[in-house]
Amino acid sequence: MFLRNFWAYVLGYLVLFVRGGHPERFINLALTRGIVLWDLVRLDRETLLVKVYARSFRQLRHIARRANCRIRIRMKRGLPFYLYRLRRRRVLVAGGFIFCAIVYALCSFVWTVDVVGARRISPETIRRMAAEAGLRPGVLKYKVDGNYVADHLMQRLPGVAFVEVDVKGRAVIRVGERVVAKSETNPCHVIAGKDGVIESLLVLVGSPRVKEGDVVKKGDVLISGIIRPSPGEKSQVRYVAAKGIVRARVWYRSYGEALLSEIKEEKTGRKAKIISLKLCDKEIIIKGPAQIPYRFYRLKVKRLKIPKWREITFPVEFATIEAEEYRRVWVKRSEEEALRLAMERASRQMAELLPEGAAVVRRYWKPVVGGDSGLEAVVLTVETVEEIGVRREFRPKEREQSNDTR
């Protein structure tokens, strides 16, 4: 029904009045000639309202004469007639084209340049530099090379870690500023960044608060930036930026376990893709199977919605569902295998824990005994020697008031 209406509109159709003694004869003659008629309504004894494709009108005249009927066109409908009428209104058509052209032309300009992420450098400076490289409001979009602008900004702006340029109608320049190390003249302590046992202590500036072999906790002051005059000396308390190398023994612990038997999920490599269209509550599957043909699977669903416009949500949704099949595998391990796996897992965890530059002194394994019998578990302890000193600033006045207990 819908399809016929559509074609009727595209091809053009006529609404006709058929007047005469026997409209039935007219209908039958049209039928035998293969002329399609629709929406026939008998208005009164003599008149019949008929819709017919515009192209078969000529034949219909002939038939009407044979059936002793007269036909009169009541309405001409459809695209061809509409276009015909438009031919007389060329300015209107031209206006439509001009409108589209203007919108397209306006779309190809850069209107504004936004700067995101600039804190110390003023956005104005960045805009000025971008304008030097060709990105400024009013230029044509395709004449701006985003990469070139980004390179230019990187070269010209000091203290910028990265620049990203997005050339659009509202161009966006994203800037990441480098964090510059704070000046080293402010008074500060060296504190412990980790728990450990001090292995060696080299004080360059400041007064040491710990000695070798001491157990320290995270946050303890190792080298103080407060230098008090030695007894008998007549001078003021000095505040310095403490500096030094503090190496300590640090222990890390990781745990790994493996079951003697377990059910594992494994990809089989088979996939099913379903593309569906959701209209209100109905779901129409455009492509793919109606149901996922696997027993175990994981889904990846992507939904495409028409964005909300003025509180009107469109009830149309386009969904792509991808199902990946999984297989459940029963894995059995011997105790030895399980132990090896547990160790492997523990070392993998350890690799994440260990910081870079830590010298491993010792590592030892300890199986966890007792507990579940279907389980092999192991604890890995690693001992390292590493630098644990961390600088932290302090305010001299506050320190003095609180009697510098640290």
Next chain:
Amino acid sequence: MDEKGGIFLSRESRKRLEYILSHYLELPKEFVLDLPRITIVGDVQVLVENHRGIIEYTPEKLRVSTSIGELQIEGMGLALRCIQPDEIGVDGKIRSVTLLE
């Protein structure tokens, strides 16, 4: 079989043979036997396939010629939704559908 032999059968026996054939081969009878297929949807629509033309049409009554006789549809405000060489669709308030032999 008549005296000439071969496939020349009388009209009656040919009909019977066609019927038996269509019955055993489970072919749709409307095609094999050239019968009209009439579909009635509630009291709002009648579809007649395999028709042989319109005899009479008024808003209250529609008569359609078919191979087995005349099909008469009575109702109110009948409108022919579509007319094609092999199909007629009637809309309106249907009161009766009668086969007149």
